[in-house]
Amino acid sequence: MESEKRSIGREALAELISQWRSAGKRVLAPKRSGDKVDFAWVASLEEISLDHVQTVQSPKAALFPRVEELFSFRSADGRVEVRERDLGALPETVVFGLRPCDAAAFTALKAIFNWDSPDSLFSARLARTTLVAVACSSADEYCFCTSVGGGPGAIAGSDILLTDLGDGDFLAEIVSEKGRLMLQGAEALFRPGAGREKERCLARVEKAFDLEKVDPGLARRFDDDAFWAGQSLRCLGCGACAYVCPTCACFDIQDEGGITGKRLRCWDSCGFGLFTLHTSGHNPRPLQSQRWRQRLMHKFSYMPERQGVLGCVGCGRCSRACPVDMNILEHIRAIAEARP
Amino acid sequence: MNARDVFKPFLMRIEQVTEEAPDVRTLRLVFQNEDEGRGFIFRTGQFGEYSVFGEGECTFCIASSPTRQGYIECTFRKAGRVTSALAALETNEIVGFRGPYGNVFPIDQWQGKNLLFIAGGIALPPMRSVIWNVLDLRDRYRDVTIVYGARTVADLVYKRELQEWAGRDDVKLVTTVDPGGETPDWQGEIGFVPAVLDKLAPASHDTVAVVCGPPVMIKFTFPVLARLGFAPGDIYTTLENRMKCGVGKCGRCNTGKYFVCKDGPVFTFAQLQEMPQEY
Amino acid sequence: MSALQEKARELLASAAVQVVIGYGRGSGGAARAVFIREATKAGDLVFDGTCLQNLAVYLMKPEVRKLGKAALVVRPATLRTILQLAAENQIAENSLLALVPSAEEIVLLATFAAIEAHVAALDSDLSTAEKAELQRFTALGLDERRRFWEEQFSRCLKCYACRAACPLCYCTRCTVECNQPQWIPVPAHDLGNLEWNVMRAMHLAGRCVNCGDCSRACPVGIPLYLLNQKLVSDVFTGFNSRSGISARSDNALSTFKPNDPEDFIR
Numbered sequence: 001m002e003s004e005k006r007s008i009g010r011e012a013l014a015e016l017i018s019q020w021r022s023a024g025k026r027v028l029a030p031k032r033s034g035d036k037v038d039f040a041w042v043a044s045l046e047e048i049s050l051d052h053v054q055t056v057q058s059p060k061a062a063l064f065p066r067v068e069e070l071f072s073f074r075s076a077d078g079r080v081e082v083r084e085r086d087l088g089a090l091p092e093t094v095v096f097g098l099r100p101c102d103a104a105a106f107t108a109l110k111a112i113f114n115w116d117s118p119d120s121l122f123s124a125r126l127a128r129t130t131l132v133a134v135a136c137s138s139a140d141e142y143c144f145c146t147s148v149g150g151g152p153g154a155i156a157g158s159d160i161l162l163t164d165l166g167d168g169d170f171l172a173e174i175v176s177e178k179g180r181l182m183l184q185g186a187e188a189l190f191r192p193g194a195g196r197e198k199e200r201c202l203a204r205v206e207k208a209f210d211l212e213k214v215d216p217g218l219a220r221r222f223d224d225d226a227f228w229a230g231q232s233l234r235c236l237g238c239g240a241c242a243y244v245c246p247t248c249a250c251f252d253i254q255d256e257g258g259i260t261g262k263r264l265r266c267w268d269s270c271g272f273g274l275f276t277l278h279t280s281g282h283n284p285r286p287l288q289s290q291r292w293r294q295r296l297m298h299k300f301s302y303m304p305e306r307q308g309v310l311g312c313v314g315c316g317r318c319s320r321a322c323p324v325d326m327n328i329l330e331h332i333r334a335i336a337e338a339r340p
Numbered sequence: 341m342n343a344r345d346v347f348k349p350f351l352m353r354i355e356q357v358t359e360e361a362p363d364v365r366t367l368r369l370v371f372q373n374e375d376e377g378r379g380f381i382f383r384t385g386q387f388g389e390y391s392v393f394g395e396g397e398c399t400f401c402i403a404s405s406p407t408r409q410g411y412i413e414c415t416f417r418k419a420g421r422v423t424s425a426l427a428a429l430e431t432n433e434i435v436g437f438r439g440p441y442g443n444v445f446p447i448d449q450w451q452g453k454n455l456l457f458i459a460g461g462i463a464l465p466p467m468r469s470v471i472w473n474v475l476d477l478r479d480r481y482r483d484v485t486i487v488y489g490a491r492t493v494a495d496l497v498y499k500r501e502l503q504e505w506a507g508r509d510d511v512k513l514v515t516t517v518d519p520g521g522e523t524p525d526w527q528g529e530i531g532f533v534p535a536v537l538d539k540l541a542p543a544s545h546d547t548v549a550v551v552c553g554p555p556v557m558i559k560f561t562f563p564v565l566a567r568l569g570f571a572p573g574d575i576y577t578t579l580e581n582r583m584k585c586g587v588g589k590c591g592r593c594n595t596g597k598y599f600v601c602k603d604g605p606v607f608t609f610a611q612l613q614e615m616p617q618e619y
Numbered sequence: 620m621s622a623l624q625e626k627a628r629e630l631l632a633s634a635a636v637q638v639v640i641g642y643g644r645g646s647g648g649a650a651r652a653v654f655i656r657e658a659t660k661a662g663d664l665v666f667d668g669t670c671l672q673n674l675a676v677y678l679m680k681p682e683v684r685k686l687g688k689a690a691l692v693v694r695p696a697t698l699r700t701i702l703q704l705a706a707e708n709q710i711a712e713n714s715l716l717a718l719v720p721s722a723e724e725i726v727l728l729a730t731f732a733a734i735e736a737h738v739a740a741l742d743s744d745l746s747t748a749e750k751a752e753l754q755r756f757t758a759l760g761l762d763e764r765r766r767f768w769e770e771q772f773s774r775c776l777k778c779y780a781c782r783a784a785c786p787l788c789y790c791t792r793c794t795v796e797c798n799q800p801q802w803i804p805v806p807a808h809d810l811g812n813l814e815w816n817v818m819r820a821m822h823l824a825g826r827c828v829n830c831g832d833c834s835r836a837c838p839v840g841i842p843l844y845l846l847n848q849k850l851v852s853d854v855f856t857g858f859n860s861r862s863g864i865s866a867r868s869d870n871a872l873s874t875f876k877p878n879d880p881e882d883f884i885r
Contacts, residue, residue, distance in 0.1 A: 036840050038774075056838055057776075066776060067806040070347040075393040080351055080434040116602065117587045120345045141646060222616070233682060234652040238783035240838045243776045250591035253347075253584045254805045255396040263347070263391075266806040267776070268584075270591055274796055276582050276618075279419045282555055284581065284595065284618040288682060294594070294618075302597045323784045323836035324672065325651035421798045 142316030349436030388439025460553030637687025699863025
């Protein structure tokens with residue numbers, strides 16, 4: 001993938017963000033609050049955290065909010081009116097400061113939501129969203145992007161990738177047409193970026209396992225109930241991993257209201273015990289070990305086969321957020337390294 | 341973006357309500373917008389998401405045959421929030437419908453074969469669509485045998501249609517109720533479906549079997565069919581995994597690499613044997 | 620081998636228990652729950668300041684129960700959880716051993732009576748620091764507190780990590796999942812989040828032993844402990860009742876007594 005390179009100083013970057021805001025765009029970016037950094041709507045560069053390793057949540061909410069209205073309805077006097085969302089009214093959004101792994105995750109989300117029948121709400125949000133990622137200058141023991149095809153300075157998925165060069169300048173790689181359009185009219189804020197190298201500014205993330213060995217490893221282990229029970233015995237079955245995950249997209253549909261109301265889409269998780277429960281009481285996955293296996297199978301086996309994209313980008317969020325330290329890297333490595 | 345939003349339901353008017361059994365009803369639905377109705381095509385085996393606005397959506401197969409045009413029917417048991425709300429509706433009230441979704445019973449491939457339908461309890465509705473479909477095209481198929489069981493006589497659904505099938509000389513109908521579920525004047529068999537099937541011992545040669553029922557009935561019926569010589573690829577069933585979106589996105593019906601809503605709901609026993617036992 | 624490891628080894632080797640539920644080394648320097656089933660693995664056990672999880676949560680997990688009789692490495696709040704679970708008829712006498720680690724020796728508590736005696740010697744009240752924080756919080760005006768919780772709950776994802784981490788949230792079908800009628804909205808919007816968090820706090824009122832695991836589990840850092848500590852304090856003030864000090868005690872909010880001082884209930 002070829003990208004056009006420019007450089008931009010910190011003050012010019014602050015100006016660029018304020019221009020986006022003046023143009024009516026919303027900016028979703030990492031913001032520090034107490035000991036946590038998480039995505040929030042921001043007004044200026046000052047509010048944005050750039051020195052953290054990773055945010056608690058992923059930026060998926062920009063395209064797949066935790067609750068969103070699919071449509072509203074009015075049901076009275078034997079008549080029902082369904083009012084569709086005005087997709088044209090969805091706001092223009094810049095997701096700023098997401099990591100290269102997060103940008104790659106949008107590719108997985110696109111594959112899910114537009115599989116066969118396009119999801120119009122997701123697609124409309126996507127069309128109005130630009131991804132301005134910031135490369136990673138630090139990583140921690142939970143990061144494993146390089147094991148799943150990414151990297152701390154990978155450009156795939158981003159519209160623009162910025163790298164802090166450490167001398168007050170950011171290297172701006174304009175990856176997509178959307179990224180190029182985004183900078184129209186702001187050319188004066190940039191200088192040529194040719195010759196500026198980002199490699200020395202990037203975090204080192206060692207490859208932790210051989211991806212090629214994961215799917216065969218999963219297939220070999222599939223019926224080994226003791227193995228999955230061993231991995232998942234301490235798992236509590238909450239949805240923290242799924243909800244902070246940048247690619248997890250399971251959802252529920254819920255109606256609210258009476259005469260007037262809304263049909264809502266909201267996040268859900270295959271880790272919940274009731275996720276697959278039939279009304280009859282029959283549950284296809286009654287055990288937490290089966291639900292844990294489903295999580296890994298879905299990401300590392302089913303999605304690659306059906307949607308042609310891996311369901312994990314190695315951001316490490318699930319491991320950091322897990323109340324009981326269900327470290328996904330450790331578990332996937334154990335699967336990849338298991339002897340045939 | 342001119343395509344219809346996948347989550348926007350068609351508005352359907354309830355044309356007729358039929359009480360089938362305790363807490364089991366059939367709704368006949370017609371499109372409120374006639375243009376939408378004219379453009380609507382489905383094939384037997386497909387399902388949809390039916391909704392009561394303010395309560396939510398519920399997944400059922402389309403229980404009527406595509407050969408009967410101008411309406412669709414669904415049959416459901418009142419059990420949860422949405423089915424309770426559906427059960428409270430009366431003629432002329434409006435419900436939502438999204439669909440048709442999923443794959444179909446390959447009835448074209450079954451031409452010239454004998455057909456054996458085996459159903460239990462509230463699982464007759466998906467079968468009813470395909471039964472009427474082949475009966476409406478009767479000359480394309482050879483022997484048609486229907487084995488249907490329920491817990492009690494009262495729980496048998498489509499009683500009028502069962503009578504009609506029983507009266508036809510081109511259909512062999514065997515009905516059964518669980519031991520203790522019979523009434524004094526019960527003329528049918530007494531026993532569980534797999535045992536009745538075993539006793540009936542239909543020939544497997546050139547025959548396709550379609551099995552729909554609760555998981556426990558399916559579990560014990562497959563071995564009987566295998567003993568009778570049915571190949572796994574000639575046994576069809578329809579899975580009823582929990583679903584929300586119906587279009588391969590919400591993740592709920594994912595079973596192994598399959599999405600029941602897109603790759604199913606119709607599967608052969610050969611396919612089930614390759615799937616994890618998560619249905 | 621530490622005294623804890625030695626005791627675990629002994630219990631497993633003698634088949635006094637089938638599993639020792641304790642703490643092992645986890646990622647990022649933290650501790651994690653481990654389930655030791657072989658005497659030779661007892662060396663994996665650790666106990667230090669990083670061992671915070673209330674392991675009693677696993678006593679209610681079917682997969683763990685299937686492993687057989689357990690010895691549980693406990694902290695004070697874990698012992699109180701065991702008594703509370705016993706009082707709610709969720710665990711049976713003789714179904715577990717409690718291992719209380721200390722620098723010198725491991726105290727083994729085999730009966731609820733022994734746990735009660737051990738807990739009686741501990742201070743089950745809120746700590747001075749907790750009381751001070753609660754005091755500061757309750758001193759705020761009603762509007763300020765409402766704004767505080769609205770802001771906090773606006774971040775709630777409804778991932779239910781608080782519920783999953785709580786040993787006393789053991790219902791197999793939670794109120795939020797009962798939909799006839801739908802008492803609590805499922806979506807994580809403002810109303811759904813407020814009702815969910817308030818409902819959970821109220822269902823734990825008079826039962827919560829203030830172990831703090833809900834707050835530690837929350838991925839977005841909502842200080843749920845404040846709600847629970849306020850209720851612990853109110854239940855003590857109003858009913859002179861403390862949870863988790865007796866295996867037979869009645870929950871303040873789910874027990875009727877003929878001599879109840881309130882008029883409305885008689």
